[in-house]
Amino acid sequence: MSLTREAVLAALKAVTDPLSGQDMVAAGLVRALTIEGGTVRFVIEIDPRTAPQMQAVQAEAEDRLRDLPGVEKVSIVLTAHSDKAPPDLKPRPKAAPQGPEPIPGVKHLIAVASGKGGVGKSTVAANLATALAAEGRKVGLLDADVYGPSQPRMLGVSGRPASPDGKTILPLRNHGVTLMSLGLLTNEDEAVVWRGPMLMGALQQMLFQVQWGALDVLIVDLPPGTGDVQMTLAQKARVDGAVIVSTPQDIALIDARKGIDMFRKLNVPILGLIENMSVHVCSTCGAREHIFGDGGVKAEAAKMGVPLLAEIPLHLSIRTAGDGGAPVVVSAADSPQAQAFRDLARTLISAGQA
């Protein structure tokens, strides 16, 4: 005959709780009772001061259960209960949904997004951040490109951020920019597989637990596309505006349109489009060629009713500077390429957006 719950409870009712004088079941001492095959398990929650009396109850309950036919193993665990009131399980009216919150100390938060990968979004974010710093702004850069964080390499930053109190994280700094990136917490060569909730937790930590200090502007380098990171950012933090980076190629533009739609649905203002790899400038002869097409982003911006904020040339020095850890704005400050980013920074500052 298999062991039943009723038989177990009946055996336990023969044990008296010395504190209340009731049987231990009626006294509510038996918690989380499970019966699996011949194994009986439950928990007795006790006030630590009554431990000696309760150990006697535990021993008696064990004896009685072992005498029951069908019982092979008994496991009774004594746990100390806290004096806190038990959790209130009654349904409550739903709390008002938590809206996006400003990040303490941060005046403007600008998201740098792209519909598609590889269009130069991280390059634009790094150069925009250093260009804003060169204009005297206090700038932070959050590398939220969780699938391929490249800002530590682009800004020439390495080492682990410290967390002296185990709660807040101290960001790193280079070229006048305060940086935090998941790339600083993982090994560069390690492929990171993030589960959704982990990812969202990490993003929230980077937004709200990093000691950003007083910033005029925090640039957030997003992963490409329209996914969870974009949604979480817009739902948790007040995003003052998004800039969308695209190349002049049609396919990049189609994806950019999707990005714009998403931000509009999330009530994030679109500050404008940035055309990257706009025109190829030969680093030896200076010849200009529209490798990815001409005027596409400008026409699209006009169609969508958003400004075209900048046209950044495709130039070898932009890539080598990024790879070398000092964006072109820093490493070749007087070059026309650097000036294109400086103009972008000034445009945003004069519009009161950075």
Ligand SMILES: Nc1ncnc2c1ncn2[C@@H]1O[C@H](COP(=O)(O)OP(=O)(O)OP(=O)(O)O)[C@@H](O)[C@H]1O
């Ligand atoms: N204007 C440019 N001129 C020359 N090279 C560029 C330019 N913009 C970006 N690059 C190069 O193109 C490559 C891709 O750029 P980047 O990593 O910034 O793109 P991304 O859109 O952030 O990519 P991902 O999808 O990986 O996030 C890099 O090697 C970068 O140096």
